[in-house]
Amino acid sequence: MKVVGFSGYSGSGKTTLIEKLIGHLKHAGARVSVVKHAHHDFDIDHPGKDSYRHREAGAYEIVIASDRRLAKIREYDAPAVPTLASMLAELSACDWVLVEGFKAAALPKIEVWRAANGKPVQYPSDPRIVAVATDEPASLPEPTALPVLALSDVAAVAEFLWSDAERYEYVATAARAAAEAAAEAAAEAADAHAGRGAGASGRRGPSAGR
Numbered sequence: 178m179k180v181v182g183f184s185g186y187s188g189s190g191k192t193t194l195i196e197k198l199i200g201h202l203k204h205a206g207a208r209v210s211v212v213k214h215a216h217h218d219f220d221i222d223h224p225g226k227d228s229y230r231h232r233e234a235g236a237y238e239i240v241i242a243s244d245r246r247l248a249k250i251r252e253y254d255a256p257a258v259p260t261l262a263s264m265l266a267e268l269s270a271c272d273w274v275l276v277e278g279f280k281a282a283a284l285p286k287i288e289v290w291r292a293a294n295g296k297p298v299q300y301p302s303d304p305r306i307v308a309v310a311t312d313e314p315a316s317l318p319e320p321t322a323l324p325v326l327a328l329s330d331v332a333a334v335a336e337f338l339w340s341d342a343e344r345y346e347y348v349a350t351a352a353r354a355a356a357e358a359a360a361e362a363a364a365e366a367a368d369a370h371a372g373r374g375a376g377a378s379g380r381r382g383p384s385a386g387r
Contacts, residue, residue: 178210178265178268178270178271178272178273178274178346178347179272179273179274179338179342179345179346179347180265180273180274180276180284180345180347181273181274181275181276181284181285181286181287181338181345182276182277182279182280182282182284182285182286182287182305183195183275183276183277183286183287183288183289184280184286184287184288184289184299184303184306185288185289185290185291185299186294186296188291188294189289189290189291189294189296190289190291190310190312190328191277191289192277194289194310194328194331194334195211195275195277197331198275198331198334198335199211199275201331201332201335202272202273202335205335207271207272207273208270208271208272208273209271209272209273209274209275210268210269210271210273210274210275211274211275211276211277212261212264212265212268212274212275212276212277212278212279213276213277213278214259214277214278214279215278221248221250222250228241228250232250232252236252237251237252237254238250238251238252249267260279261276261279261282261284262349264279265347265349266349273338273345274347283305284305284345284347285305285306285307285344285345286303286305286306286307287306287307287308287309287310287326287334287337288300288303288306288308288309288310289309289310289311289328290309290310290311290317291311291312291313291328292311292312292313292316293312297318298317298318298319298321300319300321300323301319301321306323307323307324307344308323308324308325308326308337309321309323309324309325309326310325310326310327310328310334311325311326311327311328312327312328312329314327324337
């Protein structure tokens, strides 16, 4: 399968771009999956539902399925940082995986940057960024030789991916999984350190690629 990441600060338009790209790729006949890094307290289950009661009773995993969809909920015994490799291993066969978050993962990424956000760009310090999607190319704060794509032109973004599809081929290996886990753990530690330095309240601004 082909895997590409989308990085950028909160409010840059990553989710909207991915949403439109899913439809565009699917219309072209591709099977598309998404992996997203969420905050620790997210939940897709609700009190009173059978599956919620099973979790509360202590089940480690619950699989819920119908003739239309399937969901699996895993409850960790202790906090555990998910790695991109472990998340990709959960997926069924597909053509494209669009990744939102996992900013330290070793995969090619498109940076999404919106001028009105007033946030710095990441491409000068991240060699894995292969293109920039933005609403105002002329406002990019630093020059770049990377392809610059119109954030509103999902067809152009899709064409960019198709034009060099082999670049995004993902081959899972034990060495790659270990390297990604180490890089992601280092990024988590750096984020935690930045949070402690944000002041007594521990409040932080919008995070990049998370």
